[in-house]
Amino acid sequence: TPEQLRQWDNDHVWHPFTPMQAYREEDAPIIERGEGFSLFDVNGTEYLDGISSLWCNVHGHQVPEIDAAIKEQLGKIGHSTLLGLSSTPSIELAKKLVELTPENLTKVFYTDSGATAVEAALKIAYQYHQQKKSGPEDRRLFGTVRGAYHGDTIGSVSVGSMELFHSIYGKLLFETVTVPSPAVLHRPDGTSAADSIQHCFDEAERIITEHGDQLAAFIVEPLVQGAAGILVHPQGYLKHLRELTSRHGIPLIADEVAVGFGRTGTLFACEQEEVQPDLMCVAKGLTGGYLPVAATLASDEIFEAFLAEPAAGKTFFHGHTFTGNPLGCAAALASIELFEQNSILEKTQQNAAIMAEKLKPLADHPNVGEVRQKGIMVGIELVARRDPVEAYPTTQRTGHLVTLAARKRGAILRPLGDVVVLMPAPAMPRELVERLCDIAVDAIVEVTESVRLN
Numbered sequence: 001t002p003e004q005l006r007q008w009d010n011d012h013v014w015h016p017f018t019p020m021q022a023y024r025e026e027d028a029p030i031i032e033r034g035e036g037f038s039l040f041d042v043n044g045t046e047y048l049d050g051i052s053s054l055w056c057n058v059h060g061h062q063v064p065e066i067d068a069a070i071k072e073q074l075g076k077i078g079h080s081t082l083l084g085l086s087s088t089p090s091i092e093l094a095k096k097l098v099e100l101t102p103e104n105l106t107k108v109f110y111t112d113s114g115a116t117a118v119e120a121a122l123k124i125a126y127q128y129h130q131q132k133k134s135g136p137e138d139r140r141l142f143g144t145v146r147g148a149y150h151g152d153t154i155g156s157v158s159v160g161s162m163e164l165f166h167s168i169y170g171k172l173l174f175e176t177v178t179v180p181s182p183a184v185l186h187r188p189d190g191t192s193a194a195d196s197i198q199h200c201f202d203e204a205e206r207i208i209t210e211h212g213d214q215l216a217a218f219i220v221e222p223l224v225q226g227a228a229g230i231l232v233h234p235q236g237y238l239k240h241l242r243e244l245t246s247r248h249g250i251p252l253i254a255d256e257v258a259v260g261f262g263r264t265g266t267l268f269a270c271e272q273e274e275v276q277p278d279l280m281c282v283a284k285g286l287t288g289g290y291l292p293v294a295a296t297l298a299s300d301e302i303f304e305a306f307l308a309e310p311a312a313g314k315t316f317f318h319g320h321t322f323t324g325n326p327l328g329c330a331a332a333l334a335s336i337e338l339f340e341q342n343s344i345l346e347k348t349q350q351n352a353a354i355m356a357e358k359l360k361p362l363a364d365h366p367n368v369g370e371v372r373q374k375g376i377m378v379g380i381e382l383v384a385r386r387d388p389v390e391a392y393p394t395t396q397r398t399g400h401l402v403t404l405a406a407r408k409r410g411a412i413l414r415p416l417g418d419v420v421v422l423m424p425a426p427a428m429p430r431e432l433v434e435r436l437c438d439i440a441v442d443a444i445v446e447v448t449e450s451v452r453l454n
């Protein structure tokens with residue numbers, strides 16, 4: 001029964017990133033099935049999936065073509081291993097990914113989540129310098145952008161700069177240098193947005209130049225820092241990082257885990273600034289959000305450092321039991337085919353315009369500091385006061401209250417602190433995108449009014 005499930009969930013399931021006591025109090029829905037762009041809980045209540053099931057769902061739930069591809073693959077084999085063997089869907093998917101990603105990327109290393117795709121990229125970059133043709137170098141430092149989130153493994157936490165994570169695991173992490181994020185809302189008093197952005201461009205140049213011969217790689221979420229609160233980078237920033245890293249022979253890792261597969265309006269965010277990274281991580285939307293397959297793509301130059309001449313000492317010693325899972329690869333191939341068949345990128349661009357229009361009223365709301373948007377990634381930052389910007393007390397959990405109010409109205413959202421994130425699936429139909437925006441606006445108005453009155 002639903003009551004029994006609730007009890008067992010509370011008794012036995014340790015939920016990720018969740019304060020467990022708060023979880024017990026809040027009666028979060030237990031999802032039983034998904035259909036189209038809706039989720040249904042064990043009581044039969046329907047919710048619009050406003051965050052694409054953690055930013056990964058692309059075409060909706062129970063998509064006939066993806067379901068059929070998985071079932072067909074199940075009729076052959078569910079899993080063997082890539083270690084020493086290969087599999088048909090993983091080969092076909094690798095070929096497809098190489099065709100779709102920037103031209104210089106030719107090799108696909110399979111992993112199983114965004115964090116492990118990043119972890120692989122970091123280790124590849126480190127080992128690359130030790131084995132590269134131009135002579136070995138011991139580069140141990142990694143460059144990153146303030147506020148970055150690249151996953152929860154020790155390596156990916158090291159290059160992330162979420163304060164909460166560092167306060168707990170700091171002593172286990174390796175050393176990084178951090179450049180400021182060119183996000184402009186929380187800039188020092190008296191500085192203009194343009195000055196603040198220029199300062200970030202200059203600081204990136206100063207810091208990367210200063211550590212040019214020590215950096216094993218520089219990692220960036222292209223165009224949008226997702227978990228930092230949908231921080232949209234100004235035009236030219238990614239290109240700037242590419243130029244700086246190229247100048248010093250530093251591999252650039254593009255973490256396209258969140259922005260890849262259509263979220264910013266193009267298949268990959270790097271396309272928008274014609275940037276060719278040396279390593280690129282994809283996950284979330286790769287399988288249409290169905291199954292845990294991820295990949296780290298590498299350029300020929302990086303890969304050549306691992307060619308086994310004369311002995312096997314150059315091997316990349318990394319790999320997991322379930323990487324390149326054939327069911328996941330079959331789902332990914334079906335999902336990629338649907339992008340073209342259903343003109344998903346055009347739909348995404350139309351949905352982005354609809355969202356911008358529907359959320360316009362929030363621009364003047366006294367408790368909305370900023371509405372940030374790139375494609376269909378939207379972050380609405382709630383503030384106690386706009387001028388000067390003053391955050392709500394964290395103990396009030398205003399963002400969280402908005403998601404509860406949205407849930408009552410029939411939509412699932414997930415806050416990042418006091419940033420309310422809207423992340424519809426790229427294929428979501430127009431009328432549902434409109435409904436999602438209406439629910440978010442109503443929930444924000446209700447909650448900000450009630451906390452003001454309190």
Ligand code: PLP
Pocket residue numbers: 113114115116118149150151152221226227255256257258259283284
């Ligand atoms: N990189 C980025 C940019 C992300 O947004 C995330 C997850 O949100 C990750 C890496 C980690 O992905 P995963 O949760 O699949 O490990």
